Amino acid sequence: MQITVDLNGAEPPFAQLISQIRNAVQSGVLSPGDPLPSIRQLATDLELNNKTVAKAYRLLERDSIVESRGYRGTYVHSDARANSEIDLNAWVAEQLAETVARLRQAGATDAEIRSGLAVVMNERNTLGES
Amino acid sequence: MPTWTENLFYPLFAAQIVLLSIYLPSKMNKLMSAALEKYPPAQYPKLYPQTIDKYLIGQWKYRMFNYAIAAIGFILLGLLLFVVDHASFADDGYISEAWPAFYGMLQFLPLIVLEISASGQMKLMRDNNTSTTRSADLTPRRLFDYVPSALVAAAVVAALAAALFEMAIHDFVWSSDRAARLAILVVVNAFFLVIAYNLLKGRKPDPYQSAADRARLVSRNLRSLLFTSIAISAFAVLQSLDSVYDIDYLDAVVMSLYLQVVAILSFGYLLQQQLSDDIDFEVYRDASA
Numbered sequence: 001m002q003i004t005v006d007l008n009g010a011e012p013p014f015a016q017l018i019s020q021i022r023n024a025v026q027s028g029v030l031s032p033g034d035p036l037p038s039i040r041q042l043a044t045d046l047e048l049n050n051k052t053v054a055k056a057y058r059l060l061e062r063d064s065i066v067e068s069r070g071y072r073g074t075y076v077h078s079d080a081r082a083n084s085e086i087d088l089n090a091w092v093a094e095q096l097a098e099t100v101a102r103l104r105q106a107g108a109t110d111a112e113i114r115s116g117l118a119v120v121m122n123e124r125n126t127l128g129e130s
Numbered sequence: 131m132p133t134w135t136e137n138l139f140y141p142l143f144a145a146q147i148v149l150l151s152i153y154l155p156s157k158m159n160k161l162m163s164a165a166l167e168k169y170p171p172a173q174y175p176k177l178y179p180q181t182i183d184k185y186l187i188g189q190w191k192y193r194m195f196n197y198a199i200a201a202i203g204f205i206l207l208g209l210l211l212f213v214v215d216h217a218s219f220a221d222d223g224y225i226s227e228a229w230p231a232f233y234g235m236l237q238f239l240p241l242i243v244l245e246i247s248a249s250g251q252m253k254l255m256r257d258n259n260t261s262t263t264r265s266a267d268l269t270p271r272r273l274f275d276y277v278p279s280a281l282v283a284a285a286v287v288a289a290l291a292a293a294l295f296e297m298a299i300h301d302f303v304w305s306s307d308r309a310a311r312l313a314i315l316v317v318v319n320a321f322f323l324v325i326a327y328n329l330l331k332g333r334k335p336d337p338y339q340s341a342a343d344r345a346r347l348v349s350r351n352l353r354s355l356l357f358t359s360i361a362i363s364a365f366a367v368l369q370s371l372d373s374v375y376d377i378d379y380l381d382a383v384v385m386s387l388y389l390q391v392v393a394i395l396s397f398g399y400l401l402q403q404q405l406s407d408d409i410d411f412e413v414y415r416d417a418s419a
Binding site: 008 | 266341
C-alpha cells in the first residue's frame with residue numbers, strides 16, 4: 001500500500017499519516033498483524049523528520065490501532081479495525097461542546113470560557129511537568 | 131611457466147580487455163543512446179536534470195576513456211608477450227598476477243566515474259523535484275523479501291568457509307599473511323553490508339522512481355552483491371591453495387578470470403537490469419505536456 005503526504009497540505013504531515021493508516025485499516029487494506037515500516041524507513045522515504053513519524057505511530061499506538069513489538073517492529077493491532085472506528089478528536093469536540101453549552105447557559109462569556117480553559121490547560125501542563 | 135598456462139593467460143587477458151573495456155562499455159553506450167532516443171528530454175524532462183549536450187559529452191568521454199584503456203591493454207598485452215622479462219617482475223619467473231590485477235583496476239575506473247556521475251544526477255533530480263507530495267510503500271523492506279534466504283546463507287557460508295579454509299590449510303598457525311587475507315574478506319563483506327543496508331533502509335536516490343521499480347532495483351542489486359561476495363570467497367580459497375601448493379603459475383590466469391567473473395556479476399548484472407523493459411519511465415514524463 002502506498003502512503004502519500006503533502007508537505008504543503010492543510011493538515012500537518014503526522015495527521016495525514018494517521019488518517020491514511022486509519023483509513024487503510026478501516027477499508028481492510030491493512031489487516032491485524034500486518035507489519036508496518038520502521039519509523040526511520042518511513043521518515044526517510046517520505047523525507048520527513050523521524051519525530052513526525054514517531055508522533056503518528058505514538059498516537060496510533062495510544063488508540064490501539066498499531067502496536068509496537070520492541071525490536072521486531074510495529075504491527076497493526078489485533079483490534080485495530082474496531083478501534084479505528086473510535087474518533088478521539090470527534091469525542092473531545094463533542095465533550096467540549098457540551099461543557100461550553102453548559103457554561104454559556106450559566107452566563108459565562110466566551111472570553112471567560114477561553115480564559116478558564118487556558119487556566120485549566122496551563123495548570124495541567126504545569127502539573128505534568130512537575 | 132608451463133606453456134599451457136602461458137597459452138591460456140594471453141587469450142584470457144585479451145578477453146579481459148575486450149570484456150571490461152569494449153564489450154560491457156559498448157552495451158552501456160547503447161543503453162544511453164537508446165534511452166535518449168526512446169525517452170527524449172522534450173517528453174521526459176524529469177529524467178534529464180541537465181541539458182542534453184552534457185549527456186552527449188559525458189557519453190563521448192565515457193566511450194573515449196574506455197577506448198584509451200583498451201588501447202593501453204593491447205599495448206600491455208604486446209609488451210607482456212614480446213618485451214617483458216617476467217623473471218625480473220616475479221621471483222618464480224611466472225607472469226605476475228599484478229599485471230591483470232592493476233590493469234583490471236584501471237578498467238573498473240570508468241565504471242566508478244559513471245557511478246559517481248549517476249549519483250550526482252540523482253541529486254540534481256532530487257533538487258529539481260518541486261513536488262510537495264511524497265509517497266512511500268507502507269511495508270517494511272526486509273532482506274529476505276528481496277533475496278532468497280538460501281542465497282544469503284550461501285554467501286555467509288562461503289565467506290566463513292574461505293576464512294576457515296585459510297586457517298585450516300595453514301594448520302591454524304596465525305601470521306600477518308593470515309591476518310591480511312582475513313581482513314580483506316572482512317572489509318569487503320562489511321562494505322557490501324553497508325551498501326545492502328543503504329539499499330534497504332536508505333533514502334530513495336531517484337525521487338520519481340515507482341515503488342515497484344525500486345523493489346526490483348533493490349532485489350537485483352542485493353543479488354549482485356551476494357554473487358560477488360561468493361566469487362570473492364571462492365577466489366580467497368584459490369589464493370589459500372596457491373600459497374600452500376606449488377601452483378604459482380596459475381596466479382595470473384586465476385586473477386584475470388576472477389576479474390572477468392566479478393565484472394559480469396556486478397557490471398553485467400546491473401546493466402541487464404537497466405536494459406529491461408519493465409522500468410516505468412512514465413514517472414519521468416512531463417505532466418503538463
